[in-house]
Amino acid sequence: MEADDLDGAIAAYEDYRRSEGADADVLGRVAGLLLEREARSDDGERRRAAILQLSLAGTAGEPGLIRLAEAEGVGPSRLAALEVLARRGSESARLSLRALADHEDPAVLAAAILGMDPALDRDLLLEHLRAPSAEVRRAAARALSPRDDADVLRALAEAARVDPDPAVRAAAVGSLALAGPAGVDALRERLGDPMSSVRLAAVGALVRADEAQARVALGALLEMAPSPAGIEAARVLAQLDDDGSPTGASAARAYLRGALEARDAGLRSQAGVALTGLPSTADAPIDAVRAALATETEPEVRLSFARALWRRDRATASRALEDLLADEGMPGVQAAALLAAEAHEAAVSKLDEVARGDGVSVLRRTAARALAREAMQPDRARRHLGDEDALVRIYAAGGILAAAAAS
Secondary structure (H helix, E strand, O other), rough: OOHHHHHHHHHHHHHHHHHHOOHHHHHHHHHHHHHHHHHHOOOOHHHHHHHHHHHHHHOOOOOHHHHOOOOOOHHHHHHHHHHHHOOOOOOHHHHHHHHHOOOHHHHHHHHHHHHOOOOOOHHHHHHHHOOOOOOHHHHHHHHHOOOOOHHHHHHHHHHHHHHOOOOHHHHHHHHHHHHHHHHHHHHHHHHHOOOOOHHHHHHHHHHHOOOHHHHHHHHHOOOOOOOOHHHHHHHOOOOOOOOOOOOOOOHHHHHHHHHHOOHHHHHHHHHHHHHHOOOOOOOOHHHHHHHHHHHOOOHHHHHHHHHHOOOOHHHHHHHHEEEEEEOOOOHHHHHHHHHHOOOOOOHHHHHHHHOOOOHHHHHHHHHHHHHHHOOHHHHHHHHHHHHHHOHHHHHHHHHHHHHHHHH
């Protein structure tokens, strides 16, 4: 089957299905063809969505990514596929990207940096850290390693402090973690960055750089009212060994307990997400989550709390998720996806109804993918391969391909 003959492939599958019955593997191949075609689209949103869905399909999506990467030229589809493969450890993809290091287009150059070696290409990467393009500077900041290199450490510290683009500063912060204790001062300073994304990056980077010093630096956040950076600090500290200090795991979990009652719904939701990520063996404040869930009215926050309870109190979490099935927004679809993975009939019906409806695209596409992947009903989702909305088609195909890989 060829990607250019997608309509013929869909028709052929329907003929096959009538005579042989549904076949997840064959349907997955059809879905893969759709994603490959959309990955070559001139529409950037469709192209990015298709590449994402191919990458989420794991081994089932890799053949399509390889075919895209083998195309000639430096088109965005080939670049995106090479980037995915290089991040997965493909040496041939990395070398193909490195070969584009002299390209003048900033988008191509940013992709090429992914193929560079932090040691062998050190001087070139330092030069790119000062490039006019923020995309190139961000890629260089991610690629540089300050380990045992004072010049690189200084360059990254400066970028983290003064670069006008928050994404570049956050990338530099992430790389500074590789400097170990030598990077702590620069990272501690970024806890006061004007952008939340940089502050959050600094929290995690501090712990990776030096756990002992991070406890001291993050301790001040636990003494303040709940904030995005404080909750992130508590999330990270709550996963470390409890040393009984004011910045130990117990103190961090107490901070998260208090954040469950924050006035701002976004903070309450973030606290729920933080508790969801704690290991099942950790002593999480489950009673406090149950109490907060009982009085919470915001659907998105209720979803966050239900997820926090999912591994520890499945019955309470399931009841909360079932109540959310009545919600007409994203929390309702996400609750249905969680329950559908447990073969919950009402949740599966919810996904099917939303995907077939005339609601907003983001809800329909999310439901179509979940119907195929979480509910593991790719045959039921196949109708959406012909949906009028291109993104619904792409997400449905991604779910079908991922389901074929998992079956």
